[in-house]
Amino acid sequence: MISDLMGTGILITYYLVFTALLPTVLKVKLGVPTEYVRKIQHVVYSLSIFLLLELFSSWYMAIAAAFSLVIVGYPVLLLVEKTAWYRKTFVDRTKKGGELRRQLLYVQLSFAMLIAIFWGLFGLDWRYVIAVAIMAWGLGDAAAALIGKAFGRHRVIHYLIDVGKTYEGTAAMAAFAALGIFITLFTYGGQSWYVSLLIAVLVAPLCGIIELFSRRGSDTLTVPISAAFSIMPLIYLFYWLGW
Numbered sequence: 001m002i003s004d005l006m007g008t009g010i011l012i013t014y015y016l017v018f019t020a021l022l023p024t025v026l027k028v029k030l031g032v033p034t035e036y037v038r039k040i041q042h043v044v045y046s047l048s049i050f051l052l053l054e055l056f057s058s059w060y061m062a063i064a065a066a067f068s069l070v071i072v073g074y075p076v077l078l079l080v081e082k083t084a085w086y087r088k089t090f091v092d093r094t095k096k097g098g099e100l101r102r103q104l105l106y107v108q109l110s111f112a113m114l115i116a117i118f119w120g121l122f123g124l125d126w127r128y129v130i131a132v133a134i135m136a137w138g139l140g141d142a143a144a145a146l147i148g149k150a151f152g153r154h155r156v157i158h159y160l161i162d163v164g165k166t167y168e169g170t171a172a173m174a175a176f177a178a179l180g181i182f183i184t185l186f187t188y189g190g191q192s193w194y195v196s197l198l199i200a201v202l203v204a205p206l207c208g209i210i211e212l213f214s215r216r217g218s219d220t221l222t223v224p225i226s227a228a229f230s231i232m233p234l235i236y237l238f239y240w241l242g243w
Contacts, residue, residue: 003055003056003057004055004056004057004061004065006055007051007055007056007061007065008064008065008068010051010055011048011051011052011055011065011066011068011069012068012069012072014048014051015048015069015073018044019041019044019045022040022044023037023040023041023090024089024090026040027089027090028088028089035145035146035149036146038145039141039142039145039146040142042138042141042142043138043139043142045107045138046134046135046137046138046139047138049111049130049131049134049135050131050188052065052066052111052115053115053119053127053128053130053131059115059116059119059120060120062115062119063111063112063115063116066108066111066112066115067108067112069104069108070104070105070108073104074101074104074105077100077101077104078101081100081101099217102217103217103220106217106218106220106221107220109221110134110137110220110221110224110225111130111134113221113225114129114130114133114134114224114225114228115130117228118130118228118232122232126232128184128185128188128189128190129189129228129231129232129235130228131184131188131189132180132181132184132185132188132189132227132228132231133223133224133225133227133228133231134224135180135181135183135184136177136180136181136184136203136204136207136223136224136227137177137180137207137219137220137223137224137227138180139176139177139179139180140172140173140174140176140177140180140204140207140208140211140223141173141211141219141220141223142176143172143173143175143176144165144169144170144172144173144176144208144211145169146172147168147169147172148164148165148166148168148169148170148172149169151168152166152167152168152169153166153168154166154167154168155167156170156212160213160215161212161213161215162215162216165212170208170209170211170212171208173207173208173211173212174204174205174207174208175204177200177203177204177207177208177223177227178200178201178203178204179200181196181199181200181203181204181227181231182196182197182199182200185199185200185231191235192243194243195235195238195243198234198238199231199234199235199238202230202234203227203230203231203234206226206227206230207223207226207227210222210223210226211223
């Protein structure tokens, strides 16, 4: 219990420093463009999955810690998001506020679902799949936004797709999702380099398509979950093949 409480303290401190204080400094003091600050936050969120997987004694304590941030952060954001200080300091693209609160819920719900399934249900041996899926989303989503805005020239026009998405952004999503999958599978998942590479090549295009059709930030949920459920059968297949 003491170690879990310490882990919770470390997790909350990490979020306060790297998702609140650091973006504030980058935006207000250094003048870093808003979109870059948003995507730095996304990557920082994705990296926090390693704290949840390594600092807690059980899957249910990890989930409890994940939602401790919601309990602390959601009411605070609700109170301050109407103020001028909030608009000056934080990155929220909605006119009335609420984007940060919604993303906070999406991220922690995504973490909780994956932890419950791939740690709680399937067991400790499958825990690494959670990190792989989250890193596919974290790196891929950041690249899709930044590269799409900087180099996107061919917009995807479809009534099921948010306005502004481009083919270039989707390609960047797939490429960086592949990078995230490969690195995490190889270094954290303990898979061979060729299995990690094959899985990255096979799963990353799906991540790109899922992100493309995910609306209003729902890719925070849809991309990691679809990636995790795609990776698991491939691991079984390559194990059966003796790879």
